[in-house]
Amino acid sequence: MAPTQFPDYEQAHIARAARGEAVLGFACLARCALVGAFEDPCRALRLSYIGDRFPVVRRLTGGGSLSLDPDTLVAVLALPAGPYATMAPDTLMSALAAPFLAAIRGCGIDAAFTAPNDIVVAGRKVASVFARRDAGVVLFEAVIPLALDVEELLKTLRLPLEKLSEQGLLAARQRFAPLFTLVPDLPSGALCARIAAETAQALGLAPHRESPPLLSETSRAAAEDRPAADVQAFLKTPGGVLYLDVWLDPRALIREARFTGGVACLDGDLLARLQASLVATDVTEAESTLGRALGGVPPDIVGVEAADIVYLGHLCAARFHVGRRLGLAAATQISVFSPDRAASGETLLGAIDAVLLPYCAKPTWCKWRHRDGCPECGQCAVGEAYGLARARNLMVVTITRYEHLRAVLADLRDRGARAFLGVCCTDFFLKRDYAFIEAGVPAVFLDIGGDTCYTLRQEEAAYAGRFEAEAFVDARLLGRLLDWRDRLAAADATTGVAGVEDQSPRPSLGS
Template sequence: MTVCWHETPILDPGAFHDYERAILEQASAGDVPLGFARLKPCALLGAFDDQNRSLRRSFVDGHLPVARRRTGGGSLYVDAGTTLMVAAMPRALAPRQTLTALIAMIGEVIAKTLRDQGIPAAFTAPNDITDDGRKRGSVFVVWVGDQILIEAALLFAIDIEALMKTIKLPLEKLSADGLLAAAQRFAPIGGARPSAVAARVYPAMAAALATRLTTDAVRQSPPAVCITPLPPCGDELSPDVSAFLKTPGGVLYLDLLLDDGVVGAARIVGGVQCAGANDLRRLTMAMTGVSLDELERAVLAAAPGDALGFDRTDLAYLARLCVERQGLGERLGIPGDAERVTLYSPRRDQGFLDLLADVGALLLPYCAKPTWCKWRHRDGCPECGHCAVGEAYRLGRERGLPVTTITRYEHLHMVLAQLRAAGVRAFLGVCCTEFFLKRDYAFIEGGLGALFIDIGGDTCYTLRAEESAYRGQFTAEATLDPRLLERVLRLSDTHYPSIQNE
């Protein structure tokens, strides 16, 4: 067994699938192929990712080819500045390694090789190569039959503007104080001379992998590959009900098509990594035909045991969130409306109705107030009758709920601490889903349960203005739906009339 390494010319994105096949085929012949591939600009989806949730379609469609890789993990914007390191080896070489351990092992080899080349780098779990917290690359691994397919995105140079336009970054990675601040979250490996640095790093990486496998490295020609026409970005199934769950391994989404209380079809997607290429598909098949009452148990029994940063209990909870949302939709009378209501239970022990029973405050975002209103950047509202926020204030006050306009990020922290100190167990909040996903640690720290109603219109994430928004300087107006807020509050009147009397 030898590590046979090569460097490709810049490939058409439509050739990447066949390139992965060629690497796997070479591995099945007994060697460890290792390629350094570069692609023309494209969006490269993770195996399980949903393009509608991860790509900014308004920019990508008709502008950028979209290819899908065999490994999971987050979707990437790739151009000639990114090298995709692709390797495969027999599973027998790492018989008892978990996915997490294998990714860490590969990540450590890459980071050490970079350090040996004088480039500061560390492996940061779950799967990043970083320098002082700034990203230099990511590692993705999947089992394909008897082979382990290893891929790493090595960021030798980064086109931040193209990246930000292409990918909806799932975590707190964007700053819209401009491209400069976003650029500070990345540390390109190549500095001012990416090609020269890459030419040094590739053979060093091959030698390091060979040393790790106690063998030699030889350079070869790249395999010949076919270009497959890439399908246009399609719109995929419209689910009856969906739920999402943020985990250390990424955001998991579950979409269900229902047939009279029974799962007709299921889909689990996200920029996540599972050991087996078919693990999530198998799980969704096990969900099909199962009644909603039984869904959580069925998921717990069939969920894959080896994944990065999430486990069976996360998948089972995701199923419960979907069932909860379906129940809320039935109560609201318009199922689609429940998709705009998100449940947050810190200990995962409260459903929608439990949280409604505990709601002791209403929090509203300043961004839904008109830009001309003198109360936009202040807490409070005299209910002048000129916007939906005033209506929300009226609905909350009618029920005896203290209502607060959150004016900036630090204000949110302060209000959550005050509510907790006052013994409030849960609140009803209006904010965009992106804020909840990216800043969930504010709520985790707050320790309170919450029901969030999504806002509509332009959010500061779609306009890429988060940083100014956190400081309370977002200048666009989001839309708040007082009709939905009222219907959610009415549910609490129906089920828990005591809230009105507190």
């Protein structure tokens, strides 16, 4: 008989739960990258490293991707939904995590559950839990590393460093507490027995205990060979980053839409239904279409609200609007940050009165690389950017390290800056967004090209101002953006109202 693959193992659990049984099984998978049900492997994984080294396996539960090796215990629990069918997603996660937490605590580990889906000890991750519920069945999974090869993990995942605290900037090793580092002689069989006992007590019924399967994984979730989306938008939410990619026909009607992200979406079909609602609609109506599709019902996603999904539709339409001005390819490099989600992209663009540039775009040989300022010697695009900003009397700053960024943002806020143009990589914006949220100054971001410290895994060096590769600022695009800003600002000054040229979609602020 051919060995079972992990998704088949999950499906077998679900099938039995659909017949009214509660089933608990434990598995140790071969080395693999285990991606969440809704993740885009290209965004979540370092596929260039994974290559043919080990398979990429997609599980049925949502949430983030994981780097697994045989020293990771995967507990799979399936049960009739019963009282869990209508529970709020975050309540369900903590309720079903409780027996796993109790089992870990029973091993003498002072662990706690932290939303949305982690079991931690002293802030370090011990386990992650994931859930899905549909067709009257709940599938709940706990992934518990007994030992962990952090080096492999860093090579495998585009690590969600956003979960690091600010004073942290901690080394990745400090984020994890594999069980063998806490209880070196812990027998995994004893842990499984504790989980089974605690689960039986919590559920009030004894789950049928599945024997460990013989698992063999083949690659099931490799990168797709399809053209890049015509318009892409993303939104950081408390439940993770949610992406919306759309492909358009020549009339700007949506041919195909796709939501992805490491979000814990419990309803396995919700994102597919939202995608279907967008097909054949005008991209500029994505926001209202999604609002109607949600119908006022909170989405079954931990940490994501209906307003988030609707706003993502707005961001998609706004990017399309930018694309009509500057070309769709250019639009993918431009994002807006409106702290209260009230301002349109053009309102923010017309209000720019400062430009922030990253040190990493200056040549490594330039003596100004790690200093604020630039004498515009003419040998790099940063000099052109300085010239463009100075010609408009805009404040222009080279950000030299993370603490410098925070100080500059605080200064902008204190001066009453209306908005700034920030040049940085998208990864930085996503993973350090709290610095921008804390300052509360609206922004338009222009993505940099070339090697970034995320692609080169040098995040920590970058935050300290020691990243030694060179990123690329598209000075021509920056110039076109600032020209557009000038026209909007001039129109604003003439009419006294937000730009007559401002026809970009405005967020509805509704859900």
